Amino acid sequence: MKALIIGAGLGGLLAGAKLSKAGYEVEVFERLPFIGGRFANLEYRGFKLSTGALHMIPHGSRGPLAQLLREVGAEVTIIDSNPMAIIKKEDESNIEFHDFKKGLPVTKQVKLGTILAYSLKFKPKGDISFRDWILKYFSDEFLLRLADSYCGWSLSLAAKDVPAHEVLEIIDNMYRYKGPGIPAGGCGAVTESLSGIIRSNGGKINIRTCVDRIITDDGAAKGVSANGFFSRLTCRGLTG
Numbered sequence: 001m002k003a004l005i006i007g008a009g010l011g012g013l014l015a016g017a018k019l020s021k022a023g024y025e026v027e028v029f030e031r032l033p034f035i036g037g038r039f040a041n042l043e044y045r046g047f048k049l050s051t052g053a054l055h056m057i058p059h060g061s062r063g064p065l066a067q068l069l070r071e072v073g074a075e076v077t078i079i080d081s082n083p084m085a086i087i088k089k090e091d092e093s094n095i096e097f098h099d100f101k102k103g104l105p106v107t108k109q110v111k112l113g114t115i116l117a118y119s120l121k122f123k124p125k126g127d128i129s130f131r132d133w134i135l136k137y138f139s140d141e142f143l144l145r146l147a148d149s150y151c152g153w154s155l156s157l158a159a160k161d162v163p164a165h166e167v168l169e170i171i172d173n174m175y176r177y178k179g180p181g182i183p184a185g186g187c188g189a190v191t192e193s194l195s196g197i198i199r200s201n202g203g204k205i206n207i208r209t210c211v212d213r214i215i216t217d218d219g220a221a222k223g224v225s226a227n228g229f230f231s232r233l234t235c236r237g238l239t240g
Contacts, residue, residue, distance in 0.1 A: 001025065004224055006211050009037025013194035016203060017072040026203035029226050031210040035195055041188030048186050057190075059173060060181030074193040077184040084179030087146065097179070103142050111137070120172045123165040133164035 003019045005012045008030035020026045034040055038052030048055075057065055060080040069076050085097035095102055101109040115137055124133055130151060134143055147159035147167075154170055155162055183189050195205055212225040223230055 002027065005029070006224070007037065008032075008035040008191075008195070008205055008207070010039040010191065010194075012037075013191055013198070014068055014072065016205075017074065017194045017197040018068075020198050020201035020203045021072055026198055026201070028198065028203070028205040029209045029211050029224065030205065030207045033208050035205060035207065036187060036191035039187045040191055041186045048188065050187055055182060055186040057181045057183055059177035060179060063173070063177040066181070069190065069193075072194070072197055074190065074197060076190050076193050078181040079184060080181040081179045084174070087149075097174075100146060103146070104140065108138065108140065112143075116171075119168055120175075123168050125165070127163050129160050130162050130164045130167040131159040134159070
């Protein structure tokens, strides 16, 4: 059976590695001259620069991405952050992430702990922003600045632009899996390991190859046209 994958970013390479280990004949098409997409290294004056994503594994060696990498047999060393994260206050003092409530008066610490425990279990419904969700319970400049910093770090957005339920899900996962980790060798170490798995199982990765269209028949994917050439599936299904 054959699987065609459009895009050699992290998702495409993970899918390719998993399918190739399951016995599929995998062929990957990537229009760029390198693999990895936003999760790649570019050499510059002796340094390795990221193409977009941070050189980071969300939730470190305990998280879902690390579990997937282990599942497909990727040989990637992940160095967990310790401490998980640091909050720097205006007076230059530091607070560890788990102790962020210490930046508040005791009464607010108790109130926040109660609200957070409830909200992590029962996420707010609707599209209320994280900023507006905080303002429902608190009028505190420290919490608002912290919310913007956290959303900026995790999502590159301000707290007013992110639904509260999404941020609370991220916080919940941080408590469940702990903080981020750094892959030894950067993003490239991850994507090179995944591409090695695909190739070692007989798969192909085509760079500088743009998929012109997906060929379908009666609603089912049958193949792709890439750079003017046709590649056919030997079974139903196409991974994008």
